[in-house]
Amino acid sequence: MNHLPEDFVFSQSSLQDYVDCPRRFQLKYLLRQRYPAPEVDDLLEFERRMAQGERFHHLLHQHAVGLPADVLQAGISDDEVRGWFDTYLANGLNGVPERRYPEYSLTVPLGDYRLLAKFDLLALGDDKALIIDWKTSRHVPRRDRLQARLQTVVYRYVLAKGGTALNGGNPIPPEQIEMRYWYADHDGQEVAFNYDAAQFKADADYLEGLVREIEDRERFPLTDDMARCAYCTYRSLCERGKYAGSLDEWEQIDEPTDLDDLDFDFDQIAEIAF
Amino acid sequence: MRLLKDQQRVASEHLDTRLYLDGLAGTGKTTAAIERVKTLIRNGVPASSILIWVPQATLAIPYRQALQRARIDADTNVPTTTIGKLAYDMVKLFWPMIANKKELGFQQSEQSNQIEDPHFLSLELVQYYMTRHLGPEIDTNDYFNSVHISRNRLYTQIVDNLNKAALVGFAPDTIGDRLKSALGESVEQSFIYDDAQKSAAKFRELCLQHNLLDFSLQVELFVKHLWPLKEVQRYLTSNFRHLIVDNIEEDTPASHDILRDWLPQTDSALLINDSGGGYRRFLGADPINAAELRDLCQVHITLDNHRVMSKELEALHDELAFSLHQTNDMPDSDVDARDAIAYAPDISYQPQMITWAAESIAALVHEQGVPPREIVIMAPYMPDALRFSLQKELDLQLVPHRSHRPSRALREETASRTLLTLARLAHPQWNLPANKFDVANMLAAAITELDLIRARLLADVLYRQGKLAPFTGITNDALTQRITFDLGMRYQTLFDWLQEYQSQDALPLDIFFSKLFGEVLSQPGFGFHGQTDAANVAANLIDSAQAFRQTISEIEPNLDIPVEYVKMVEEGVIANQYLRDWEDDKRDAVLIAPAYTFLLANQPVDYQFWLNVGSSGWAQRLYQPLTHPYVLSRQWQSGRRWTDDDEVRTDEQTLAYLALGLVRRCRKQIYLGFSQYSEQGYEQRGDLLMAIQTMLRRLNRSEANA
Helix, strand or coil, X not given: CCCCXXXXXXXXXXXHHHHHCHHHHHHHHHCCCCCCCCCECCHHHHHHHHHHHHHHHHHHHXXXXXXXXXXXXXXXXXXXXXXHHHHHHHHHCCCCCCEEEEEEEEEEEECCEEEEEEEEXXXXXXXXXXXXXXXXXXXXCCHHHHHHCHHHHHHHHHHHHHCHHHCCCCCCCHHHEEEEEEEHHHCCEEEEEECCHHHHHHHHHHHHHHHHXXXXXXXXXXXXXXXXXXXXXXXXXCCCCCCCECHHHCCCCCCCCCHHHHCCCCCHHXXXXX | CCCCHHHHHHHHCCCXXXXXXXXXXXXXXXXXXXXXXXXXXHCCCCHHHEEEECCCHHHHHHHHHHHHHCCCCCCCCCCEECHHHHHHHHHHHHHHHHCCCHHHCCCCCCCCCXXXXXXXXXXXXXXXXXXXXXXXXXXXXXXXXXXXXXXXXXXXXXXXXXXXXXXXXXXXXXXXXXXXXXXXXXXXXXXXXXXXXXXXXXXXXXXXXXXXXXXHXXXXXXXXXXXXXXXXXXXXXXXXXXXXXXXXXXXXHHHHHHHHHHHHHCCEEEEEEECCCCCCHHHCCCHHHHHHHHHHCCEEEEECCCCCCCHHHHHHHHHHHHHCCCCCCCCCCCCCHHHHEEECCCCXXXXXXHHHHHHHHHHHHHHCCCCHHHEEEEECCCXXXXXXXXXXXXXXXXXXXXXXXXXXXXXXXXXXXXXXXXXHHHCHHHCCCCCHHHHHHHHHHHECCCCHHHHHHHHHHHEECCEECCHHHCCCHHHHHHHCHHHHHHHHHHHHHHHHHHCCCCCCHHHHHHHHHHHHHCCCCECCCCCHHHHHHHHHHHHHHHHHHHHHHHHCCCCCHHHHHHHHHHCCCCCCCCCCCHHHCCCCCEEEEEHHHHHHHCCCEEEEEECCCCCHHHCCCCCCCCCCCCCCCCCCCCCCXXXXXXXXXXXXXXXXXXXXXXXXXXXXXXXXXXXXXXXXXCECCCHHHHHHHHHHHXXXXXXXXX
């Protein structure tokens, strides 16, 4: 039985949620159920870090579209963010090709649906296609864990499959693609992953398999890894605990929720009048 | 859907030039435009270099859905925008380039070069600032003393005037003079417009002082100060090489002005004009200004094959157009327009009309297999009483329904009342004690299986002097047994949680709500557990409280924010309307909506039910004593006076546009609901009813003559 709407768009977050806990995927993306329990114990600090991350990403976007660094620096009131921005200016763009697309989104077909990737920065050179994801996390995850994350899988795959229009009508060879995580809070430490045709093929099989599995599912079971439930807002709905887990132990602080969820629609001014 | 020849031309020809497409609603303009976008993408154009521009966000939904479903082996993620979104995005991105411009009047730090970030105001925060800062000003100066409308409606019109200034392109300090010169015949009316001007100026001053950007200021900054900068223009015109601009007639001069500059810089563009449209006039839409963009396009195509209306509906459209004086040509059709309508038998009162509508819908759904989503019920206005009666009758008929109208005020929802009462109990320092009635209701809602009678007993015994007492404090055994040990322990859990909370520093209100929801109320045995609607309401309340805190705390750090928030919710200023859920409501359900809301969503249906056909509201504008959509438009000639003839003419035009626009968005049949007396007991003989009766008499006569 297929529960997916015809115009469903997969993303690395939704697929990661599915892999982590099918029930969470069902509640969040299929039923679109909101459940406003805390995600972590210290919500104020969580909010502060989220705001810092958002501010940092916005600064980099502004810089990428040509606003002078000194003007941007003058507007930073948070010392940590200023430090991150200085680090970025010092080494964030080292070896980054000149044709740059900040905050760029791409979709590609995936089964009967589409798969979306939102890149912080996409940079293309003659023989290189670099995806950069700016990270403001306090922890740098282990390389093997990063490699296994759906973000690494999805971003490289989407660019290889859907980058043609950006490359003069020619597909970008997987071998030219590099995915780079850049850690602002760790002096610009990088964790980079190359790509190749074999991995592209393996990723295609994996992602298509996931979608088929979701389409065929009768039930969406809870995760077996109960530790995840401490950071999931649905924990009380699933009867998996009362209290949110510790913020300090959460490694994924950069991508706790879809930032899309935070967008506010200023068009509503016109809607309200009706 | 197979495309007709002219649609094909739009979809696949003139891909390197500017194309102007017009035609009535239902002739397939948007369908052709969607196909054009697909063709561009198939031809190798990056989806990200195409921009779909619409006057309101909902009009982009058909594009998004079609492109998400498209079987194209390339990126189809085409951005969509409105003038509001574009202004917001550009101001946010390029703010440092204008923040320190002295002529804009923003207060920036004089000690350093530091640029302070702006605060983007949602409509609810605009209402808040108006209430807090403008309200006392209005009271002190006795502004608007001859206007008898609610404060919130007053504020809405002040906002509306500022928005018009930005969207139409006149200086906000000329609002009062413009209105006075056209409408200020009496001294009293002139005073009203003077007061409207002073209020708008006061609000704008407040915004500039604190870097608050309401919708009007965002648009003004974008149009007047950012768009002229070469960096901004280059950013937009180099990123978006292909424009698809739909419903230009519903858009505003601000959009048209930008497009006038932008169009010559594109690789291709498609401008779409709905020839019979212009429904958003009261929001600044200007179809005359829009039509001038035609001259910037090299190719013009008109679509004239109706692809929505049946032959009978086409006949009805033409007959109605004749009755509404939109054409002098007597309609000549080989089918009977009367077959496109059904109407109620003689009905005197509104409840009978509602029952008739619900029964007719039930027959369509249950006997003829019509999907509920293919039915819409509308009226010129959709007050709560009418909406509620319709919902009740449809429930009785087992017909699913949805309401295209902002949901109830959050303060009226049980879930938010429960959270707000608990917040008062947890914060005795606010000096806002809950009343016993609210405490009993809170307990009934918070503890599963606790009925209201026992909740009242608990409140009577355990709620004293603004404080709850522990369940273990009850000494009356009979009472303990009546409550039951199990329910008593749940009460105790809630009590203990509140006690524990009070032993620590108070949290921001939204965080307090979230923890209370997660740690108690949504746990098994408590009232929100598994209650998805309650969870949605709680989430909306938390969002609202968080947005309030985040903005207000930066501007007024000394304000007692939680207390202010609770007061504002109770007064209906904050959390009064919530719009986040309905836009994505795709349920297969009958839609209940005001007529204009349906019209502007631009989604045709098989069956329409027009209720209160005798109401004069189909032709009249809303009563807005502080503003005027025609006078505050770019088409208004300076120095002209608004006359009674203007009023009659625009009412006639309004009715014709609305009625014919609705017919064009119907595929099969229109049910006309009419009751002799209105809700208030007045006889109903509005212009729409008159026009329909004239039409029917004419058709009956010609049938008799034949």
